[in-house]
């Protein structure tokens with residue numbers, strides 16, 4: 645069946661190319677999927693004063709119990725009991741907590757997207 649053979653050849657070649665492509669040339673991340681830099685995040689947490697309300701390991705003077713302590717944050721399942729704890733949701737929470745939980749006592753501190761990504765990377769690294 646010559647027709648079939650012709651059809652299978654290119655399909656196999658395409659599959660091999662796809663597999664090879666995955667290995668050699670990882671798909672570039674879409675814009676906005678920047679994971680952030682934990683070390684810069686630690687500096688940003690200090691600069692924004694998150695420690696005025698939260699106890700956060702590794703951050704100077706971050707020992708307040710006004711708000712929930714953030715120890716072991718990388719193990720937490722939920723943010724403020726509502727959002728799944730992943731990078732994108734954490735960035736959203738840090739930048740605009742009221743959009744997640746209207747009336748929350750957590751203030752909007754005017755955190756930039758880049759700083760929120762760094763902060764989230766730091767918090768998620770806490771084990």
Ligand code: HEC
Nearest residue numbers: 692693694696697711712722723724725745748749750751
């Ligand atoms: C004025 C006090 C205050 C400051 C400053 C503050 N937070 Fe909060 N934060 C809160 C409160 C209150 C909550 C609990 C909110 C809720 O559950 O509705 C909270 C909740 C959180 C949570 C979720 C905690 C949990 O147990 O689910 C995270 C993460 C968080 N804050 C990160 C930050 C970061 C990062 C900063 C600095 C950019 C910051 N907070 C600054 C008061 C504060």
